[in-house]
Amino acid sequence: MAKIIVDPVTRIEGHLKLEVEIEDNVVVDAWTSGTLWRGMELIMQGRDPRDAEQIMQRICGVCPTAHATAGILALDDAMGIEPPPNGRIIRNLIFGSNYLQSHILHFFHLAALDYVKGPDMAPFKPRYEADYRLPADINAQAVDIYLEALTIRRKAQEMLAIWGGKMPHVQAIVPGGVSEVPNTSKIYKFLAYLEEIQTFIDTKYIPTVKAVAGVYSDWFSIGAGCQNFLCYGGFPQEEGLDHVKKKKFFDSGVYVRGQYKELDIGLITEEVTHSWYADDTGGNTPDVAVVTADAKKKGAYSWIKSPRYNGEAMEVGPLARQWIAKNPDVLALGDKAFSVMGRHFARAIETSQIAKAMKEWALQLQPGQPVCTPHELPKKEVVGVGLCEGSRGALGHWHRISSDGRTMVYNAVVPTTWNSGPRTGSGAATVRGPMEEAIVGTRVADPSNPVELVRIIRSMDPCYGCAIHVMTPNKKTISQFAIN
Amino acid sequence: MSSKLSRRDFLKMCAGSAAVISLSSYLAPFMKEAVAAGAPPVIWIQGASCTGCSISLLNTVHPDIKEVLTKVISLTYHPNISAAAGDLAIKEAIYKVAETNPKNFFLVVEGAVPTGAEGRFCMVGETENGEPIVFEKLIKDIGSKAKAIINFGTCSAYGGIPATSPNPTDCKPVSKVVKNVPIINVPGCPPHPDWMVGTIAHVLLYNDLPELDSFGRPKMFFERIIHDNCQRRQYFDNAIFAKTFGEMGCMLELGCKGPYAHCDATTRLWNNGNNWCVGCGGVCIGCTEPQFPAWPMYERMPDMPVGPATSVTADQIGLVLGGATALGIAGHLAGNIITGRIGPKKADEAKEGEA
Numbered sequence: 109m110a111k112i113i114v115d116p117v118t119r120i121e122g123h124l125k126l127e128v129e130i131e132d133n134v135v136v137d138a139w140t141s142g143t144l145w146r147g148m149e150l151i152m153q154g155r156d157p158r159d160a161e162q163i164m165q166r167i168c169g170v171c172p173t174a175h176a177t178a179g180i181l182a183l184d185d186a187m188g189i190e191p192p193p194n195g196r197i198i199r200n201l202i203f204g205s206n207y208l209q210s211h212i213l214h215f216f217h218l219a220a221l222d223y224v225k226g227p228d229m230a231p232f233k234p235r236y237e238a239d240y241r242l243p244a245d246i247n248a249q250a251v252d253i254y255l256e257a258l259t260i261r262r263k264a265q266e267m268l269a270i271w272g273g274k275m276p277h278v279q280a281i282v283p284g285g286v287s288e289v290p291n292t293s294k295i296y297k298f299l300a301y302l303e304e305i306q307t308f309i310d311t312k313y314i315p316t317v318k319a320v321a322g323v324y325s326d327w328f329s330i331g332a333g334c335q336n337f338l339c340y341g342g343f344p345q346e347e348g349l350d351h352v353k354k355k356k357f358f359d360s361g362v363y364v365r366g367q368y369k370e371l372d373i374g375l376i377t378e379e380v381t382h383s384w385y386a387d388d389t390g391g392n393t394p395d396v397a398v399v400t401a402d403a404k405k406k407g408a409y410s411w412i413k414s415p416r417y418n419g420e421a422m423e424v425g426p427l428a429r430q431w432i433a434k435n436p437d438v439l440a441l442g443d444k445a446f447s448v449m450g451r452h453f454a455r456a457i458e459t460s461q462i463a464k465a466m467k468e469w470a471l472q473l474q475p476g477q478p479v480c481t482p483h484e485l486p487k488k489e490v491v492g493v494g495l496c497e498g499s500r501g502a503l504g505h506w507h508r509i510s511s512d513g514r515t516m517v518y519n520a521v522v523p524t525t526w527n528s529g530p531r532t533g534s535g536a537a538t539v540r541g542p543m544e545e546a547i548v549g550t551r552v553a554d555p556s557n558p559v560e561l562v563r564i565i566r567s568m569d570p571c572y573g574c575a576i577h578v579m580t581p582n583k584k585t586i587s588q589f590a591i592n
Numbered sequence: 593m594s595s596k597l598s599r600r601d602f603l604k605m606c607a608g609s610a611a612v613i614s615l616s617s618y619l620a621p622f623m624k625e626a627v628a629a630g631a632p633p634v635i636w637i638q639g640a641s642c643t644g645c646s647i648s649l650l651n652t653v654h655p656d657i658k659e660v661l662t663k664v665i666s667l668t669y670h671p672n673i674s675a676a677a678g679d680l681a682i683k684e685a686i687y688k689v690a691e692t693n694p695k696n697f698f699l700v701v702e703g704a705v706p707t708g709a710e711g712r713f714c715m716v717g718e719t720e721n722g723e724p725i726v727f728e729k730l731i732k733d734i735g736s737k738a739k740a741i742i743n744f745g746t747c748s749a750y751g752g753i754p755a756t757s758p759n760p761t762d763c764k765p766v767s768k769v770v771k772n773v774p775i776i777n778v779p780g781c782p783p784h785p786d787w788m789v790g791t792i793a794h795v796l797l798y799n800d801l802p803e804l805d806s807f808g809r810p811k812m813f814f815e816r817i818i819h820d821n822c823q824r825r826q827y828f829d830n831a832i833f834a835k836t837f838g839e840m841g842c843m844l845e846l847g848c849k850g851p852y853a854h855c856d857a858t859t860r861l862w863n864n865g866n867n868w869c870v871g872c873g874g875v876c877i878g879c880t881e882p883q884f885p886a887w888p889m890y891e892r893m894p895d896m897p898v899g900p901a902t903s904v905t906a907d908q909i910g911l912v913l914g915g916a917t918a919l920g921i922a923g924h925l926a927g928n929i930i931t932g933r934i935g936p937k938k939a940d941e942a943k944e945g946e947a
């Protein structure tokens with residue numbers, strides 16, 4: 109039995125260590141470890157709850173809009189308010205624009221260098237020298253598109269800033285709506301950007317994914333994972349105070365052991381069996397869950413918790429969304445959808461979907477009409493839940509506010525926690541995290557060049573800034589292992 | 593080393609007082625020349641960060657970032673864009689470059705340094721015998737060999753988000769962990785790409801640090817105050833205050849930190865000139881200041897220690913904050929009315945400045 113350790117895994121957001129055991133070049137077990145912990149939710153405790161959107165979006169600079177959105181939906185929910193149509197639409201445009209930048213950045217700048225050989229210069233070198241199969245002309249074309257994609261993703265952020273103020277970290281998302289008032293000049297400027305990006309997606313992004321998928325077709329049968337999917341639903345399409353049930357662009361739902369079912373958020377728990385948190389703090393629902401850090405816990409190997417749905421590990425993200433939405437192109441892949449290439453394919457077609465939808469949404473804006481519903485903090489203890497679909501998958505914020513208007517409990521259950529959390533249970537009852545499950549069984553041609561493993565990890569677009577943010581209310585426990 | 597661009601002209605351009613459409617496109621050729629002439633390499637490491645600073649750098653307008661990546665900066669290792677991973681990344685791209693260029697490379701740091709739990713809150717790699725390499729050790733090892741450290745973002749400069757009370761991981765700014773190495777702070781959450789490109793350009797072109805204020809910030813970008821140049825300043829002078837978002841008016845009542853905040857976003861604007869924080873009807877949250885984000889974002893600050901003179905430098909703000917002469921914002925406003933600087937005007941005469 110030999111071990112391979114990849115630490116750090118680069119070209120992902122944040123810090124990840126991967127450890128696998130191999131026998132005859134085949135992975136027999138895998139452990140993914142999140143290796144940075146900032147305690148973002150602890151920082152929220154005791155603050156003005158309205159700061160949540162600003163503080164929590166700083167969980168992640170790649171997808172701040174997702175956390176701003178989940179954070180603000182939780183605040184809306186807690187205060188019992190909803191934005192006017194302009195507010196709802198502008199929030200969707202801000203969020204959707206970041207989908208475009210995030211998906212394009214992910215494929216070309218985080219994932220593609222595993223398949224496309226970059227030029228022989230830093231930062232493209234040094235690299236794992238293995239398995240570059242694209243014909244020279246297609247490779248050269250892909251490198252050109254890699255560079256063009258840098259411009260396009262920048263433009264997606266510029267388009268976002270028309271409504272959001274700036275990117276990364278938007279200013280315009282506020283309780284009850286947004287602060288930016290639409291006018292025709294902003295709408296047309298936005299549409300002009302959108303047109304250019306849509307063209308790039310349809311003529312460059314999707315064809316590049318297809319070209320890579322054609323040459324690496326064996327990657328349609330590698331990295332299947334747990335094959336359970338979960339989607340909270342995202343991009344509200346109507347007004348209504350029931351944030352879970354209202355009509356959305358992405359339907360909510362789950363797919364468990366081959367069965368489609370309705371989502372029941374009461375079945376979500378966060379487990380800590382193999383995380384550096386005290387055992388007796390696991391198994392709770394996120395509106396009450398608080399955990400105690402234990403950096404020396406035996407058998408633990410990650411700062412990430414393990415969310416479970418009725419005890420099951422669930423994969424989230426574009427593939428989950430498209431599978432639950434029964435997108436015909438993705439369903440047509442059959443079992444091949446559950447794979448590294450299946451994930452890249454689902455992400456690419458979703459990018460085009462969102463761009464098309466945003467064009468319609470922008471034209472629904474009413475210049476000069478209100479963007480924000482006035483609000484005030486409730487005078488009693490309340491819990492707000494904000495559920496949305498981040499570009500990387502299901503994202504939920506749970507926010508408990510005290511009667512004197514301070515944050516009591518904050519929990520963010522994020523896509524990468526779902527995908528990349530450690531195993532739960534032990535012995536025969538062990539349930540590996542979806543990413544670990546996807547890695548087990550993979551054949552590693554050259555253990556000193558384990559490109560296969562990072563390909564699987566990157567297909568899930570993990571984000572460790574997001575994943576590890578959990579808090580401990582008990583500061584004493586932290587100081588036990590602090591050196592000061 | 594370029595002989596064509598004097599430091600005087602350089603500073604004028606960075607401060608926006610010379611007519612240059614795009615800072616980075618103008619600087620690019622000079623930077624390329626400097627790199628060709630053997631300017632020191634740049635190593636970029638990430639600690640307790642959200643990657644927002646890197647993403648912001650990717651928003652550099654001209655030259656498109658591809659120029660910066662492939663030609664301008666010898667960006668040997670970047671955690672998000674390097675092709676290398678694992679051992680290859682740590683050994684070849686970080687330690688080796690640092691060891692072969694002692695005191696002759698620039699270290700860019702993104703993110704604060706977690707020092708709690710023996711640094712184990714942020715592990716960036718592993719040694720051959722399986723011991724974790726913690727970020728705190730990496731930055732001490734590498735930072736001490738650097739010619740200068742450039743902190744990108746408020747986290748590495750002042751601690752920022754992760755170091756906010758109760759500072760769960762005992763995060764520290766780089767300056768508290770690495771001593772005796774020159775440090776430039778380019779704060780912001782995130783910093784504007786021009787501030788980052790401009791600062792790197794300065795060190796490459798002149799092999800020297802730009803002039804800094806008392807918080808280590810390059811004066812060329814951080815000398816001015818948001819409030820003084822705000823497009824909504826007219827509203828303040830006319831005592832018209834927005835009471836809810838989406839309304840016209842000065843944003844002070846909704847929590848704007850413009851009178852505290854030092855940067856040139858009012859004129860530089862964000863994302864290729866498309867907008868900025870107050871431009872979208874939001875508030876300035878003061879993200880370039882050492883206190884960020886300790887203050888409540890959406891509460892009006894009870895005291896606005898600006899004093900009767902509205903144009904103050906960071907150094908003066910520091911003096912005022914430390915002294916007993918702080919005047920409340922009410923005093924500031926009253927002073928303006930008394931001295932006749934502002935007169936009552938009809939609200940409908942006031943027009944919002946277009947970005």
